[in-house]
Amino acid sequence: MQFSSSLLENAVSEFAKLPGIGKKTALRLILYILKQDASFTANFSNAIMKLRNELLFCTKCHNVSDDKNCKICNSDFRKKNQICVVENIRDVMAIEHTQQYNGTYHVLGGVLSPLDGIGPEQLNIQSLIKRIETDEIDEMIMALSPTIEGDTTSYYIAKKINAQNIKITTLSRGVAFGGELEYTDEITLARAFTNRLPFENLVNETM
């Protein structure tokens, strides 16, 4: 692409560094920004700078936060004896969206993946172990991705935590709501058979 302005070229190449955004999309977005009021650009650019400079991570659960501790850890209405272990803050948001969980979280920041150079030291595992040792935790819910890496991480953490008083659970695996049985992969289908539930559960949940 040939640019008649180095400023434009620079802005496009910065935008195109974002994942999933190529040079053409970057140019489209930038021309849109140029068409708006000057205040739009100022707001846009300030919001990002401010986020980068002022965003904190909760010292307890590593969720993003405006303060030293996040809203969830500070809330009096959340059960402090439950920890839901998740990969990233998007998972926290997804679970919060269901409005089904009322405990606290622990954001690992990823899953174990030796090939990508992610070992236990790169994740927030040490602080999780410390929380379990110091706080009064009754249940730890492993809500990691249902992948080999996710399962490995769950096993690793469960082994590390040799506390006998803590119930360790994982999200149930099974056929997804709205999915078609014939397209469900065989591992999921096999697990759904093995872990089949009393029919009353279904009736109770959908009624």
Added chain:
Amino acid sequence: MQFSSSLLENAVSEFAKLPGIGKKTALRLILYILKQDASFTANFSNAIMKLRNELLFCTKCHNVSDDKNCKICNSDFRKKNQICVVENIRDVMAIEHTQQYNGTYHVLGGVLSPLDGIGPEQLNIQSLIKRIETDEIDEMIMALSPTIEGDTTSYYIAKKINAQNIKITTLSRGVAFGGELEYTDEITLARAFTNRLPFENLVNETM
């Protein structure tokens, strides 16, 4: 979407104002930015602010430019007696990319579209007429979109310019290279028949 940080929420909502970017994509992009070095954010945000504050438009052809006049208008190697009239700077870039045109441009900033409130005053038509009156122009190439609005704009401009010494041309219409004849729309196909070319043209162009 529930955010545990107002800074994050603010940044996501600013990003989601861009066309074609929803809240989920915005969040993904912002989490990517957060994972990079602080310098990445600074560069990104500076490039956009600088672009907005320092970008100039060529006083002659209205193309984006770092100076008062753009590189193309300033170049000694471009034919100053040809003006190619285009809608926006993306069209300039597309035509430059073909390396087939060696004249100057005139960026209208859009096409006439009364329903969207775009009349002749909203476009750079007056400055085009002035260029044609003052400069020595031999040919004006109308390179607007092959749509009703584009054609209307071309007619409007051609009518406004009642100069007898200027050749007014448009880009040729016809079947697109690599396209399949059966899927070509009937207007294009009909025009391609009417404006059929001597076979030698094809031979000369492809050899």
